[in-house]
Amino acid sequence: MDLRRKRVIRNTALATAGALVALGGFLWLYGMNDRALGRACGGMLPVDDVRAVLGDDHLDVNSRSGNGVDTCEVSADADGASARVSIVDTARVGEDGWISPALAGGSAGDMLSVPVGQGWSGVFAADTDDGEATTTLTLTCAEGSKKTSAGKPVKGLAVSVRTELGTTLDNPAERPAYVRIATGTAAKAAKAYGCVTHLGHRPLRTVGLPVTEEEFEPLSDASGTCAGIPPAPGVTTARETARAGAPLETCLLGDDGLGNHRYSLEAHFGAYATQLKAGYAEARYTSDPTPADAPRGRLREDGAYWGTAACPVDGGERAVFVVRRTSPRGHERATAAERAYARTVLRTFAERSAKAHGCAAPTTP
Template sequence: MAVRRIVLRAVAALVAVAVAIAGYLLVHGDFQRWSDESALDGACDGLLDRNTVRGVLGPGAVEVEHERRDAGLVGCEVHVHDGGTAEIRIADTARLGQSWDSLYEGSPGASALSVPIGHGWTGLFGADPDKHGAGTDPFKADEDDEVTASLVLKCTGASSIKGLSVTVETTLDKTLDDPSNRPQFAKIATSTAAKASKAQHCGAKLGKPVRSLDLPVNEDEYKPLGTAGGTCSGIPSARGVAIATETARGGAPHETCRLADAGLRKRYVLEGDYGPYAQERLLGYEEEGYEVAPSADTPAHYRDRDGRMSWTTAKCPDGLALFTLYPAAEQDDNGKSPRRHADLAHERAVLKAFAERSAKAHGCSAPLTP
């Protein structure tokens, strides 16, 4: 009888475990979770490098949450006890506008500009200083930093896919203020990109190991426009446009330049988009029903009727590049934004200078003159 009771207890325990697992899967749908050492080998369809992930996140007990939404997107989260966390998204860039997240440009609403990863990679490195720090040293925080490294891979002609996007948000108990810590936040992204390219027969040209990274550029890191040497270089100054906030150039698929007056009031925001970033932006214009919008078929310049933005385009090795200028709102007593007071000639010159230098740095043809 004693033996029978033991057997019954064991069966009951197994049933309870099975019910718990079934309940978990019922509640969480496509999510699956493992918590043993082999979990890393199956995470994100086996596209993670176990040694790299361990080296970045730490040696503690691991838990993996895997999500696969469709054939164009693989995602997973890795949590290490008393260590770090990484959220990974791997996407086919040909499936833009479908059921996957937008390409990373920076933290939503963040004041800091993401910077190029460089080292031969096409990608961005960013964080939100408003969330993690304060005072004169916004990236020196008492809490963990959530930092994003996002890469774009261009596949060769022999591949069945055109490109891949690999985005990794990493949380570590390490401050970005220390330059020696920053490369840790890019390691999972670069190792995952290499494995994804091989698994998908992408044949992409990969970058080198990331040994150093610049800090994201905070909004108070402005300089006189005439001294700008990065994304704001060569832009002519004029009355009311004297201050620049910029990043370095270095293979970033999305570039930004912010211009302000001497009182630090924002005047213009300029953006350059390449490859899948430009494709996604163009698709967005089409879906929003613009009467006239940039086209992938015919590079052209246009200023929209309401003065909300101006743009021009250029032909590049990886498709069309899009350069956009957004003027700051100039509100009248009725809260509207009249354009009659805008210096349109200077606005055209600003967009022209930004687009020409950006296109040249990316090996593109000269943009059409605004």
């Protein structure tokens, strides 16, 4: 074998060895990154689901745990995709101040959140159509659940994930990706806490699109959260969502062809009811009763009332139903007829909502 051939073989071998070393280094770093993912959020972040949603590149991971709340944020350097996760032991809500689980809202911006459905108690919310959405899933833990928080057995968990992917929410084939990390985290959190609970379908095949302000209909055609509510002078349209076991339900009653609302109705169950009551307890200004300490009553806002219902399926947490009136001119006081109508629609809304959730008949003003 001549010298030139020996040199070629040697250089080829070195190049191959270098490539293998580089690949090995990449795989080692990739494995280290996945181990960091596996430790995030107290070990409750689903690595496979995160990878499926955010991709195979290196991910930045930040995590924090304490006081019954685990939070973590994962972001991809390449395309800016990210997920911010919070896992809350709902027994901590309202203790030592109001700990907010950052639950997805009902009327976030111009869009109403919709039920996740498919066996999950949760809502899917978005402020805009810019590729960012928040999913909140609530789990009720049956007696016999093992782990404790602050010396108490865990009663429930709330998993909230804000996902930003930069893709349009209009595409129904892409929307389930916005929910996947939440369902995977909920499954791991239930196992970590020893939470005996019911989990929904995984993976989700479809997710509804949050309802925009243009999506109103005649009140007489309402078949979801506004179903059965009677019309009134100046109240002829409805914006609603399906009623599919969501822990937060919303109905908006409109007064004109633009879909502007005159009355808003909300039903809060489980962790959402806990959060609402804790908020009223924290922000108390007078000795007047509030949803934090009375089964029914009138709120400080003119033409606003609340009622409640016992809900054994939500760990005994009473559901809260609220109606609020919006003056078309901002400061006009409600008439006696408008106050009576507010109480009527609250009763109808609460009765249907409580029945759909397996709760007792509600108590309303």
